[in-house]
Amino acid sequence: MMDSNLDKIIYKALEGAELEKEEIVELLLLDKEDDLNKLFGAARRIRSREFGNKIFLYGFVYFSNYCRNGCSFCYSRKSNEIERYRKNTEDIMDIAVKLKEAGVNLIDLTMGEDPYYHSSGFEDVLEAVVRTKKEMDIPLMISPGVVEYDLIDRFKSSGVEWYALYQETHNRRLFKDLRKNQNYDKRMDTKLYAKNIGMLLEEGIMVGVGEKIEDIADSILEMKSMKADQVRVMTFVPQEGIPLQASAENDEYLELKTIAVLRLVCQKSLIPASLDIEGIDGLKPRIDSGANVITSIIPPSEGLHGVAQSCKDIDDGNRSVVTVEKILDSMGLKAATNMEYKEHIDQRMVQHV
Template sequence: MLLKREDSLLNDIFSKIDHEQELSKEDLVCLIALENAADLTRLYNLADRVRQKYVGDEVHLRGLIEFSNYCRKNCDYCGIRRGNRKIERYRMPIEEILDTVYEAAELGYRTVVLQSGEDMRYTADNLAELVRRIKRETDVAVTLSIGERSREEYERLYEAGADRFLLRFETSNRELYHRLHPDSDYDERMKILVWLREIGYQVGSGVMIGLPGQTIEDLALDILKFKELDLDMVGVGPYICHEETPLAGHANGTVEMTYKVIALTRIVTRYAHIPATTALATLRPDDGREEALQLGANVVMPNVTPVKYRALYELYPSKVCIREKATQCRGCIGGRILSLGRPISQGYGHSLYKKLNALGTAKFLKEDKK
């Protein structure tokens, strides 16, 4: 009898997804807890259907440039944290960053992601001039992922031409956030995400799956937080333990749990861009990203950082593709995507939320998702 009630509850939740009804925290907890293979296949098929309807079949490529591994923060999970004395630090000169952007553009990337630790040596003036030159000299969208700055600095960078900003919060559980971020404030992080939206950025954020102390209920609330923040991009990847952090010895997050959260993030957010992360490929090199693309993801971020720096940007150990040149990465990931029967986007991959708001729902759904 209990089993029948559970089956009935699950069918009711799947029916909600079919009819595009809102899912509650309790619904999400139930789905995150799924272990039966047939139920998971049903969930993933539904998520893939939502992905196809709302963001289409195109996969968007973002060329990732990790330009500095200096960081003023001391987050407990991160390999480039300030307290890691064993890491060799580097900063790419501005001209070298530009040369890498040119290479990315030549390889066909329509977006570059400029990512670093919170390295204040790069001032707002430095970064604004860099962004202006990129926009003048190449035809790419610019995403920044440089951590916490003042609102005035975010405004200056947006005025210089930056299109998007990525700022992850890693967990919406306030207590867990404070345990993992000894020198960061939860409310400040959330306030900055609001600022970025108000300024005009396309805003990305995300969480790690499998953090020590994280619960299924936390993950359900994370997914609801994505919707509340109206994010344009949501990054969901497994936690991978780094031995030079206070969390040394903890188990990694799992690919399976990450897939469930990706699928549910697609179902709940619908239009958000969702990457198939490098961390997934690190834990499952053969098909980690490919599987994610078949259950809700629609973005891949190949690394175009010069090879001499890649191993030094060690957020977590054993990252894939650290010895491949940018041309090799582009060819490899392109082939993997095409093998799934999915086309690679030739557009910038701008926010679908912004396009929806500009056009209205009826007109938007008639258009190709360019």
């Protein structure tokens, strides 16, 4: 029997050939169960070929939910009247120790674009970075927003491996609506600077924010061409005080299809399954779609203000390493050891791919 066009595209991806934009669009538009299963199955095969049965676990420390910006999709946007906090170094160390002891492979130090840090040279953040590295020797990711190049140099020389800065879309017009009064090129140039000096780069997009399927395809190709080491997609979740409304024509499989297509296109990149959207219930479908990193793991009862769906499974400890490991085990997968994660990122940094 003649192979369908879908079979041909999937075969092409399995062979490691680059997909064209039209092919990516075709994959993102799939809506029949059999076709979706083919796509997700191919994504799992590629993940297994590249990473075996290992899944990486990331812990999360949210430094501060103050922010000078007004992104239309974000709960922490400046004008939203929410409870604000800024953690001190001791609080941060306390969470980092618990995360390390719980067994995460990396700690993600994230924050809003807090004017206090921006006006004080990020000295508190750098102090926390240096102490975490010295006392815990664990890989770090930093997500400080758009910062000056000399600060990125300081993060790198303090031992931070990863720089995360999400564009959310690579459609400039949509970017203007989402990241109000922010500069598209400055954001891109900042992350590319971090990549060029040898840091690992996480880039990301959001779906359900008014984008077209072609925009997602463009973003996937852009993330491929910038050689992002980790590529994430998240579904927009409307929350109180956020002006943006979810797209009316929201496709419930869109995030999962995007994860799978990212796996077909950026085969060697890490792809997160975020627990921020649906909590622990959303883990299995995202891993089944080809993700290989679980983000936003927190020590029980630490709270995680500042992220989408911040209440999901947090206070009952369901975002813990133990819960995640049980689910992975039921899927024939294993949490990677710290040594395995270190080997992966060392290799990636040496190749500087």
